Amino acid sequence: MSPLENFREKEFLDQITILNEISGSKDPEALPGLAALLKEPVGDTSIDYMVVNALNAVLSGNEAKVVEGLGDPHEGYSILCIRVAGEYCLKGTTGPLINLALAEEDLDRLMEILTSLARIGDKSAIPVFRRFLTHEDPFIQSSCIEALGKLGDPESIEEFKRLLTESEADDRFEVCDITTWKAVDALARNESENTISFLVRTLHHKNPTVRRIITDALINVGPFAIPMLLDAFETENTDSKILAANVIGFLRDRAGADGLVAAFDKGQADDPNVRYAVYEALGRIGSMKGIICLVDGLSETDELILMAVIGGLEKHVNPGMIAALTERIAKRDDQASRLAKAVIASRATTIFEHLHGNREVGVLLVDALAESRDPEIVEEFRKVLTGMGGPHAEQDLNRLPVLDKGTSKALAADDSRFMCAMHRAILTDLGFEPSLAVNGEEAYEYIEQGERFEVIITDMNMPVMDGMELVGKIRSTPGMENVPIIMVTTESEASQQGLASKTGVTAFISKPFKAEELKAKILEVTR
The missing domain is CATH 3.40.50.2300 (Response regulator)
Structure with missing residues (x-):
């Protein structure tokens, strides 16, 4: 006897119990009754919702019935079967879904079919996704781009490139549409020298959102992208160099640091914005060559670049670096003053503690701290001095101003x-x-x-x-x-x-x- 016999006449709580039991057992004998309830709903929103859930559960374990349901004349039941096919990756439904897609004219149903095919991930569906790759509906097009990217279809790469290139057209670049986003993702998934080099060349896209998407994609690619990113330093495009350095820094790979140092040595980071980006990246990575380059950067005079140098060294304090800093600040010249201010402004508390032991240098650092009008920075270094203790620290604490927050x-x-x-x-x-x-x-x-x-x-x-x-x-x-x-x-x-x-x-x-x-x-x- 079907568990759904006389279901409509039962009490509400009994109906809930029955549907919960069917969802748990996935009883195939309940399928006809559930289908009937879907096609002619009870009328109670809660019960009708549970009918769909129970039907979903039963169909998930019966691929043949899902295939059969794909062609059901009832719209709701056939859509449910399409969704179940994708949700549970029922590979036996791939062929029937392909046939449905090729014959479908309704855009909403086509989107449902393509979504399920994408979830199943069977390579036999690649020709279908290619067919709709240039569809006028952006959501259908983006669904196909995403599917082809996941399936690693090499024949679609040039189309992905074309989409990304055309997104920079004067009448299009102001908006980052979904097809551009999916094209970037699909190219990154391929992870070939061809696709990653193209993304690096497109890194400084006219649209800032696309730039962000490409940056994130390259970071997700990982160290494989580093040689292509370093190629950006062989060009004259300043912005590409800056963005490439940023990505390399986030990858935190020693090969990237070595490549940035080599670019520096070849004079490919002469622009101040590029130097800043390179120093910041080297600070994130922390390789030996990178730290040596940062120490050389102590001669920089631009205050922001100097902060990037000090901030990078703060993460990788070592005796040699502290000795070099001590020697430079002890000269008490204009550069010494810049360095002291950079230590304070970049909140390099570890460097501060190491340098403070040299009284001459410590005085200059506290001079720079006393000049600050930032109550948060002054308070942070006040805690450092308090923790250090000793007569010199006590003397310096008395020199610090008490500041109020801005109005x-x-x-x-x-x-x-x-x-x-x-x-x-x-x-x-x-x-x-x-x-x-x-x-x-x-x-x-x-x-x-x-x-x-x-x-x-x-x-x-x-x-x-x-x-x-x-x-x-x-x-x-x-x-x-x-x-x-x-x-x-x-x-x-x-x-x-x-x-x-x-x-x-x-x-x-x-x-x-x-x-x-x-x-x-x-x-x-x-x-």
Whole structure:
């Protein structure tokens, strides 16, 4: 006897019990009754939902019935069978699903069929995905791109490249559509020299969101991408070098560090923005050659680059490096002052502790600390000095100012912690209380929590959420329509300032910049 006999006449709780039991047992004898209940629902939302779940469970263990149901005239039942085929990767349904796809004219049903075929992952479906690869519906097209990428179809690679290239057209680059995103992912999945080299060449895409997607894809590829990333240093494209260095830094592989040092030695990092990116990457990796290069970087005079050098060395403190720093700061010349300020601004507390033992150097470091107007930084080093103890530390503690937080709030977003540190120093000097974020998503969380700011500074290129997307979200937030937003770009990104202006950016400042230049820009937009 079917467990569903006289089901409609039973009490609600009894119906629930029966359907739960069927879901657990996957009793094939319940299939006709469940199908009938699906086609003619009871009318109670809870019961009808449980009928679908029970039917799903029973079908999952009966591939033949799923194949049979694919051609059922009842729309709901056939769609359920299509979904079950994909959800449970029933390979025996591949052929029937292919036939359905080739004959289907309804876009929604076609999408369901292609989605299930993609989940099953049978290579015999590759010709079907190729057929719809240029479909006018972007969701169907993107579904096919994703499937072909997962299946590793070599014949589709040139089409993926074409899609990514065409996404930079003047009438298209302002929007990152789903097909572009899927094309990047499909190329990265291939992991061949051909596809990864192409992604590296496209790394500085006109659209910041696409740049972020390509960056993430290359990081996911891993060390295999390093030789192709280093090839970017053989070109004259500054932005490609910067982005390639960033990716190499995130990969944290010694081969990448060695390659960056070689590029440095060949004069391929002469641009200050490239040098900054290389130093930051070397700090993340921490190879012996990289540390030697960072020590050589102690002669840099640009304050932001010097912060990247000190910040990189902070993670890899060793006696030789401390000796070199001590010798340089002990000279008490202009460079010694820059180095002392960089140690404080980059919050290099470990380096500070090691250097403080030399009284002459310690005094210069505390001089730089006493000049800071950032209460958070002063408090952090105050704790370090307290922990160190001793007469010199006690004497230096008495020299530190007691600072109040600024009266106005400012927000700065940048994925570089050294750039964030520079923003913090500039904002506190101007009397702001700064909030810092390493990407747009983190920055927007402040706003979602009700924080309001007198000025916002954002980088254009960031992971998770880039500057363009952040600005768009800020401008769509009630009460934030007119807050001044300064976007940090490189010189070569000037062509994209029109797009950023449309999004809602108030003003721009190009890297590399001096602290006084950003201060002037902040004062200009907040008056």
